[in-house]
Every structure is written in structure tokens, then in C-alpha cells.
Amino acid sequence: MKKLRFIMGIETSCDDTGIAIYDALHQKVLSNTISSQYDIHPYGVQCELAARAHIENLLPVLTLSLKESLLEEKDIDAIAYTSSPGLVNSLITGACFAKALAYTLDIPSVSVHHIRAHILSAFIGETIPQEPFISVVLSGGHSHIYLVKHPEKYLLIGQTLDDAVGEILDKAAKIMGFLYPGGPKIEQLALKGKKGKFNLPIPMIRSKKDLNLSFSGIKSAFARAWESSDQTDQDMFDLSLDLQEKVIVFMMHKIKRALALYDVKLISFVGGVSRNLFFQSQLSQLAIECGVQMKLAKMDYCQDNGAMVAFTGYHQICNGFVDQDLTIKIMPRRDLF
Numbered sequence: 264m265k266k267l268r269f270i271m272g273i274e275t276s277c278d279d280t281g282i283a284i285y286d287a288l289h290q291k292v293l294s295n296t297i298s299s300q301y302d303i304h305p306y307g308v309q310c311e312l313a314a315r316a317h318i319e320n321l322l323p324v325l326t327l328s329l330k331e332s333l334l335e336e337k338d339i340d341a342i343a344y345t346s347s348p349g350l351v352n353s354l355i356t357g358a359c360f361a362k363a364l365a366y367t368l369d370i371p372s373v374s375v376h377h378i379r380a381h382i383l384s385a386f387i388g389e390t391i392p393q394e395p396f397i398s399v400v401l402s403g404g405h406s407h408i409y410l411v412k413h414p415e416k417y418l419l420i421g422q423t424l425d426d427a428v429g430e431i432l433d434k435a436a437k438i439m440g441f442l443y444p445g446g447p448k449i450e451q452l453a454l455k456g457k458k459g460k461f462n463l464p465i466p467m468i469r470s471k472k473d474l475n476l477s478f479s480g481i482k483s484a485f486a487r488a489w490e491s492s493d494q495t496d497q498d499m500f501d502l503s504l505d506l507q508e509k510v511i512v513f514m515m516h517k518i519k520r521a522l523a524l525y526d527v528k529l530i531s532f533v534g535g536v537s538r539n540l541f542f543q544s545q546l547s548q549l550a551i552e553c554g555v556q557m558k559l560a561k562m563d564y565c566q567d568n569g570a571m572v573a574f575t576g577y578h579q580i581c582n583g584f585v586d587q588d589l590t591i592k593i594m595p596r597r598d599l600f
């Protein structure tokens with residue numbers, strides 16, 4: 264097979280149309296073009312509208328991505344695309360586009376698991392650690408904790424039993440009258456917040472049984488607290504701060520437990536919510552306390568993007584492993600390593 268150099272990554276699992284080109288020879292992302300659909304989904308992502316927008320956006324995003332990378336279609340050696348999980352219509356749109364393009368160019372295509380791509384997004388352009396590490400994936404659709412031994416084992420050791428973190432931040436912002444996405448808004452509002460007036464419950468704080476997560480309780484408590492408040496600007500700031508803090512305290516509790524259970528030297532934090540600076544600093548402190556290194560994805564690779572798909576697809580082809588479903592089972596502790 265021809266040596267792989269330029270790998271295109273196509274991401275359409277939700278509302279971002281992302282196309283990137285990764286230069287494997289120089290371990291560098293040449294372009295990472297994203298078209299977001301915030302204006303189409305002001306109150307949350309709608310499945311059918313998202314797929315239709317991908318159909319409109321894919322060709323212009325492709326053109327921009329090639330232009331930025333200073334390459335032409337014929338230079339591309341392989342195409343990686345997100346196959347699951349995500350919105351079915353959106354995934355199919357991207358997969359059909361990727362396969363048709365690969366067929367026309369007579370190059371291979373490879374399907375990539377969206378969460379594997381998020382996990383590897385922390386290492387784009389670098390060497391992926393061979394030692395086991397813990398990866399915390401928090402986004403609008405996913406809240407998972409994985410024990411990873413690349414390339415063979417991606418073990419789900421904890422996951423949300425209901426909503427995802429990004430999802431509840433989006434809903435909380437919506438309750439207060441803000442448009443999607445709510446996560447960055449809550450972070451911004453929380454900066455002006457003061458402690459003391461609100462006291463939302465920390466989810467599952469007494470549960471020592473496992474590493475599972477739950478956010479629906481705090482979401483309901485937030486809605487009740489907002490309803491019964493005076494709904495002033497200061498209430499908005501204070502409640503945003505309390506929500507953000509309680510979610511972070513809860514996540515730190517679970518991550519600390521994961522670090523106690525598994526013998527790892529590295530923890531990574533990825534997905535859209537990992538853009539949150541307060542979250543990052545709390546995790547960084549926890550990592551120091553637990554004597555492990557912390558690795559974040561670069562800001563451009565936190566939200567859904569094609570670069571993480573191209574990078575993952577490249578490593579899949581090189582390591583000869585196939586896409587696997589990373590969300591199917593929770594492994595018992597201390598397994599397999």
C-alpha cells in the first residue's frame with residue numbers, strides 16, 4: 264500500500280461540520296475547518312435540521328479545508344470519518360460523503376469512533392502514550408471515564424446514567440433565557456457569581472460503589488432554584504457559579520476515586536466541556552495532589568472537529584485496528600492491566 268501522508272478527517276456526528284487534513288509525515292494538522300450550526304439550533308440541536316445543514320456545508324467546508332492546507336483532492340491518501348455514536352442522519356450524511364469521495368479518488372476510507380477520536384484529541388501531533396491512562400470525556404452528548412491502553416484497550420469505567428455534563432449546562436442556560444451552547448455562557452456568568460445564596464446538591468456524593476455519574480438531579484434542582492429566585496442578574500451569576508462548582512466538585516470526587524482504583528501516571532480531559540478554564544484548573548490541582556500528569560486537548564480540538572478524526576483514522580490504519588464500540592460495557596475494576 265502507498266505510504267500514508269495526508270489523511271482527511273470528516274466529522275458530522277452532531278451539529279459541527281468539520282473537515283481537517285493531517286500531515287502524518289510532519290505530525291501536523293494542516294487545516295481544521297469547522298462550520299457550526301448555532302444559528303440553526305438556538306434552543307438545542309434538532310436532528311433532521313442538523314443533517315440537512317451538513318449536506319449544505321460539507322462541500323464548502325471541504326473546499327476551505329483544502330485551500331488552507333495548500334493541497335488538492337488528489338494529494339489526499341486516505342479519508343477517515345466519524346461512524347458513531349451521534350445523530351444517525353448526521354452520521355450517515357458524513358459517511359456517505361466520505362465514502363463517495365474516497366471512491367472517486369480511489370483511496371481507502373476508515374470509520375472512526377467519535378469517543379476514541381475525542382480521547383486521542385489530547386495527543387494530536389504527538390506520540391500517543393503506550394502506558395495506561397485515564398481519559399475523562401465530557402461533552403454535550405457524552406460523560407464518560409475511560410481506562411485506556413492504546414491501541415488495544417479502551418475500557419469504559421464510568422459513565423453518566425442520565426444527562427451529559429454539557430447537556431445540563433446547555434439546559435441551565437436555556438432556562439435562564441440564553442441560546443445554545445450554554446456551557447460557555449455559564450462559565451462567563453459564573454465569573455461574576457458570589458457564593459452563599461444558593462446551595463445546589465452535589466450528585467451521588469455518598470456513592471462509593473462505582474465511577475458512574477448522574478446529572479439529572481442537579482439539573483432539576485437548578486430549575487427549581489431559578490424558578491423560586493427573584494431572577495435578577497445577580498441570581499443568574501450566583502446560580503451559574505453554584506452549578507458549575509457543584510458539577511466540578513462531583514467530577515473531581517469521581518476522578519479522584521478513579522485515580523485511586525487504577526494505577527496510572529496520566530489523566531487526560533477532552534470534549535467540549537474541557538474548554539472550561541475553571542474545570543481545567545481544578546483538575547490540574549487534583550492531578551498534582553494525586554501525583555499524576557494532566558493532559559488537555561488543545562482548545563481547537565476540544566469541540567467536535569475533523570482533526571481528531573484524521574489523527575485517529577491515521578493511527579487506526581497504522582495499527583491495523585478496526586473501529587470498536589466504546590460505549591457498550593462497563594468493565595469491573597482492575598481488569599486486564
Ligand code: KG4
Nearest residue numbers: 402403404429444446447535536539566567
Ligand atoms: O464535544 P462537543 O463539541 O460536542 C459533543 O460531542 O457533544 O461539546 C459541546 C458541549 C456543549 O454542551 C457546550 O455547552 C459545552 O460542550 N461547552 C462548554 C464550554 N464550551 C463548550 N461547557 C463548559 N464550559 C465551556 N467553556
Ligand code: ZN
Nearest residue numbers: 377381402567
Ligand atoms: Zn463530541
